[in-house]
Amino acid sequence: MTHAVDAELIERELQRLAASGPFRRAVRHLRFLRHLIQLAQAGDTAGQREMALGVAVFHRRADLFDPRSDTIVRVEARRLRQKLAAYYEAEGREAQLVFSLPVGSYALQMQPRAAPADPARAPAMERVSLGRAALAMGSVDGSQRAQQLADEALALRPALGAALVLKASALVFSVGLTALPAPGVMPTAREAADAALKDPSLALAERTEAHGLLATIAFSHDRHWPEALAQVQRALALSPTAGLHARHGWMLMFCGRFDAARAAYAEARALDPVSLHYRAHEGLIELYARRYAAAARVFDDVLSVSPHLLVAQSLAASLHLYAGRVDAGLAAFRDLAERLPALSIGRCGMAQALALAGDRAGAMRAFTALRADFDAGRAPPYQLAMVSARLGDVDGCLHWLACAAELHDFNLVCAGVDPAFDAWRADPRFDDFLKLAGITVAVAGAHPPPIIPP
The missing domain is CATH 1.25.40.10 (Tetratricopeptide repeat domain)
Known part of the structure; x- marks a missing residue:
């Protein structure tokens, strides 16, 4: 039975649902649920029909949608029931309001319930x-x-x-x-x-x-x-949630298994198509695969929607360096350093760009400042290794990578595929370090990456 329910109580329960495990990334099902709630509150039985729901919620064309052959409404209603059951079994066990969708019906039920027995x-x-x-x-x-x-x-x-x-x-x-x-x-x-x-x-x-x-x-x-x-x-x-597929793709990417990583992120984006972070990481796969033109297209797409998304900004700036566009990379990293002075990524990129431009004195000044950031706990040792590699200092590079391993630097997982170290991959000491650190996958070929025309 559906009771007359206070709108504020409904909204509070929807917010709890949205933050829960089953619904945290279930954008489509939350939208479906909200629509069913609105229909139930309005007593709109016509809107609860499968044909109407297919058009209103799932964007089917009214002149083409045939529920007999297109089961989208039934399938998503079943999934919504499953998510509601999972929520009320655990996180929503003490909820003050229960939403339910009876099997064979699209008339949502809303049932207030008594306060929980366990006060804590x-x-x-x-x-x-x-x-x-x-x-x-x-x-x-x-x-x-x-x-x-x-x-x-x-x-x-x-x-x-x-x-x-x-x-x-x-x-x-x-x-x-x-x-x-x-x-x-x-x-x-x-x-x-x-x-x-x-x-x-x-x-x-x-x-x-x-x-x-x-x-x-x-x-x-x-x-x-x-x-x-x-x-x-x-x-x-x-x-198989979107977040897990993305996590899987993230790991596969750093292992150099790029095709499998692409497939994993495709699964993640199929479940959560609006995630710009997943899209940016698809660009990172192309960057690590040395497919720089493809990576540039992805980062341009992401930044056209969210110009200040940090992950896309920093990756696009790095791509300039990897593709040989040193001046553009220096400008992009300088902008990051000025806008986000608390983060070391801008200063790290500037130091690399100056080294690649042949300004060794400027690069060493930037490196010294980055070293001070590390001493103050504001920069990871992996970034110092990147700059050392650009300066042609393989001993320094290996020292800072060893420091990253000792401190469990989160960035170290990149070392096997990061183009920043391509000039040193033929050095047996670099390969020995990767194996000792447990990073057994590296990109074949130590030659510099191709340059993409601006």
């Missing part, structure tokens, strides 16, 4: 939901707030799996976003993810996320690549 669980899950929303902001501040909310939830419910997964996610995300060495963070994240898997009430989506996080930690911190790839494949077998 509801506020803990509220903090988890808020933490998921903070993490979805995609910023350092958001990840820090997510960690705080996870700790608050764990203070209320110490073994709550959803809160442990949130904490692990926020820690891993913060390391990846800042790209700064944080030797103690990944082991803490692993401990949280392992503990989450011991919670029998952990939802399937959260369980899958925990396995995916453990794969990322094994890959980037332990540099145990075969184990990481096997684990993410096991996670995909549980629940």
Whole structure:
């Protein structure tokens, strides 16, 4: 039975749903659910028909859509039911409002329910939901707030799996976003993810996320690549989400398995077609595959939609250097350094560009400033290795790569495929380092990349 429900309560429950594991990236199903709620509130039975839903929600043409042959509405309704069931089984167990879609009907039901019996669980899950929303902001501040909310939830419910997964996610995300060495963070994240898997009430989506996080930690911190790839494949077998496909593609890319990486990101974008980060990483695959013209097209597409997306900006600037457009690269990195002075990527790129331009004195000044950033904990050693390589200092390059390995620098996974080191790949010492560090895949050929005309 559908009750008259306060609009504010509906919106609060939709926000919790949107931040939950089953719905975090399910843009289509959230849109479908909102439409069904609007129809139910308006008592619009005509709009609840399959034909009307196909046109209004799934953008089918009214003059061509035939529900007998095109089952899009039935298929997505079944998936929506599954996601709602998964949510209310775990994160939404104490929700004040339950949405349900009876089998064989598109008339959404809304059922208020009594306050939870466990007084601690509801506020803990509220903090988890808020933490998921903070993490979805995609910023350092958001990840820090997510960690705080996870700790608050764990203070209320110490073994709550959803809160442990949130904490692990926020820690891993913060390391990846800042790209700064944080030797103690990944082991803490692993401990949280392992503990989450011991919670029998952990939802399937959260369980899958925990396995995916453990794969990322094994890959980037332990540099145990075969184990990481096997684990993410096991996670995909549980629940093939967009995030997991992207994680899989990310790992495959750094292993030099570019065709498989492209296929994985294609799967991710099929599930989440609006993600600009996935699209930018598709460009990164082409960059690492030395297909620079293809990479440039991808970065241009992304920046045409979001001109200040940092990942696309920094990759496009790097591409200028790899493709021989040193002046353009220097200008792009100088712009990054001026606009984002707290990040070292701009200064790192400028130092490389100056070295490639033959301005050794300028490059050494930039390198010295970057070294000061490293000493202050504001720059990763991997960036110093890149600049050393551009300066022709292979001993310095190997020193800083060894430092990156010792500090578990998140960037080190790039070393096997990064064009910045192409001039030194024929040096046996470089190959020995990669093997010792557990990076066994490198790009064949040590010749400089081709130059693309501007």
